[in-house]
Amino acid sequence: MSPANHLKRRCLLIQKQGIRAGTVRRSAWIIAGAFLLLPGSRAGEGPFFITYTHQMEEPGNLEIATKSLTGKPDGGNRFLGAATEFEYGVKAWWTTELYVDGQATGGESALFTGYRWENRFRVLPREHWINPVLYVEFENINGADKSLLEVVGHDGLDDLTTANSEARREKQREIEAKLILSSYVKGWTIAENFIAEKNIRHEPYEFGYAVGVSRPLALVATPDRCTFCRENFQVGVEVYGGLGTHAGFGLHDTSHYVAPTLGWTLANGAMFGVSPGFGLTGTSARFLLRFGVSYEIAQCGRATRRLFGNSGGSQ
Amino acid sequence: MRVTLRAFIVAAGGLMVAGSSVRAESPVHRAPARASKITNPLDGNEQAPLAGAKLYARECAACHGAAGAGGGKAPALTQTEVSSAAPGTLFWVLRNGSLYRGMPSFAHLPEPQRWQIVTYLRTLRPNATAAVKPNR
Numbered sequence: 254m255s256p257a258n259h260l261k262r263r264c265l266l267i268q269k270q271g272i273r274a275g276t277v278r279r280s281a282w283i284i285a286g287a288f289l290l291l292p293g294s295r296a297g298e299g300p301f302f303i304t305y306t307h308q309m310e311e312p313g314n315l316e317i318a319t320k321s322l323t324g325k326p327d328g329g330n331r332f333l334g335a336a337t338e339f340e341y342g343v344k345a346w347w348t349t350e351l352y353v354d355g356q357a358t359g360g361e362s363a364l365f366t367g368y369r370w371e372n373r374f375r376v377l378p379r380e381h382w383i384n385p386v387l388y389v390e391f392e393n394i395n396g397a398d399k400s401l402l403e404v405v406g407h408d409g410l411d412d413l414t415t416a417n418s419e420a421r422r423e424k425q426r427e428i429e430a431k432l433i434l435s436s437y438v439k440g441w442t443i444a445e446n447f448i449a450e451k452n453i454r455h456e457p458y459e460f461g462y463a464v465g466v467s468r469p470l471a472l473v474a475t476p477d478r479c480t481f482c483r484e485n486f487q488v489g490v491e492v493y494g495g496l497g498t499h500a501g502f503g504l505h506d507t508s509h510y511v512a513p514t515l516g517w518t519l520a521n522g523a524m525f526g527v528s529p530g531f532g533l534t535g536t537s538a539r540f541l542l543r544f545g546v547s548y549e550i551a552q553c554g555r556a557t558r559r560l561f562g563n564s565g566g567s568q
Numbered sequence: 569m570r571v572t573l574r575a576f577i578v579a580a581g582g583l584m585v586a587g588s589s590v591r592a593e594s595p596v597h598r599a600p601a602r603a604s605k606i607t608n609p610l611d612g613n614e615q616a617p618l619a620g621a622k623l624y625a626r627e628c629a630a631c632h633g634a635a636g637a638g639g640g641k642a643p644a645l646t647q648t649e650v651s652s653a654a655p656g657t658l659f660w661v662l663r664n665g666s667l668y669r670g671m672p673s674f675a676h677l678p679e680p681q682r683w684q685i686v687t688y689l690r691t692l693r694p695n696a697t698a699a700v701k702p703n704r
Contacts, residue, residue, distance in 0.1 A: 299676070308676045314630070345667040379664045380675045440678040472678035476618030484681075522626060551630030555640060 300516030367394030396423030406459030620688025
């Protein structure tokens with residue numbers, strides 16, 4: 254190829270990339286604008302990143318959230334795992350969620366790692382001192398996934414340090430079940446999750462747990478619409494880890510983390526969360542930082558139906 | 569064998585009828601009598617309805633409307649059934665919801681905030697805008 258042609262091709266490529274970057278930027282602004290215009294509601298299930306409570310999504314509401322995780326494991330490169338969550342309240346007792354996962358690792362690559370589809374069913378119709386919820390999830394991710402939305406079996410440092418080019422070849426098509434138990438006691442939220450996961454190929458059942466406690470800084474709401482009042486902040490702590498497999502159940506060679514959490518809800522309902530996590534065993538990463546934002550679009554289903562010409566709404 | 573089958577069908581039919589009547593009944597009527605005896609600890613607190621209005625706008629207005637007039641399947645909260653209900657009954661409904669009728673539980677809100685909403689709900693009147701407006 255002549256130098257002139259090469260230069261021409263290079264200019265075209267730069268132009269194309271510029272257009273693509275412009276389109277992405279424009280789309281981001283449109284999405285951000287739509288978020289501000291759509292009716293909002295209080296988002297999130299408290300400040301937890303890993304632990305589920307028995308709070309369900311309100312029927313017809315759509316919550317969009319990001320859950321990101323960054324860390325630099327010993328012997329590995331710094332990474333950023335990101336999961337984008339779309340949570341919809343089908344019924345007051347049934348919430349469904351779709352997660353789309355990706356990650357970027359310094360000095361390696363950025364890649365889409367797969368998706369998860371989960372459903373939560375509230376078992377008892379009334380509030381009790383302890384409230385069970387059944388959780389069923391199908392995940393189709395690859396071994397390079399670093400969102401660490403749960404720790405099961407013997408998950409550990411190896412999963413975070415394996416090179417993307419190698420890890421992405423491992424397919425993880427898994428069914429995961431959780432028993433969620435949670436309670437609200439005098440302003441405190443206390444939740445316990447028991448996890449069982451099975452790769453649908455011939456792999457053992459893996460087990461894990463997550464426990465969380467949280468509380469808002471103030472239980473009484475102020476009359477004014479405010480951003481920095483204490484009622485808008487929730488603090489808590491999560492502890493989670495693996496419990497081995499059915500062949501080797503227990504704490505041997507498993508990872509465990511303790512993670513203080515902070516959630517801050519803005520006046521428009523958007524919620525920001527941050528949670529530094531500290532590894533408790535030799536197989537855990539020493540330090541992980543989680544952060545995320547969530548926004549709930551109230552009565553998204555009704556708005557969508559209206560968009561398609563059906564004025565009838567349902568709750 | 570036939571008797572067992574017939575008994576099973578009758579029992580299943582009975583359960584379905586009982587279930588449908590439970591679903592049709594308003595949550596206010598389903599609250600146990602003992603709930604109505606619980607008094608509102610924020611009764612007489614001037615700030616409570618204002619804070620309740622703010623919480624209502626955030627938690628309830630999307631379904632029940634900004635002034636409580638209802639919408640879709642969400643009933644109007646301006647009905648006398650609501651304004652005349654005992655505070656404890658409304659508190660019970662907020663805590664438990666009515667999951668099969670589409671009303672979620674609001675137990676995740678701290679108790680004082682639920683009482684603030686109850687205080688506000690009792691200010692709603694039929695064919696009128698809310699007596700208390702949230703502060704801006």
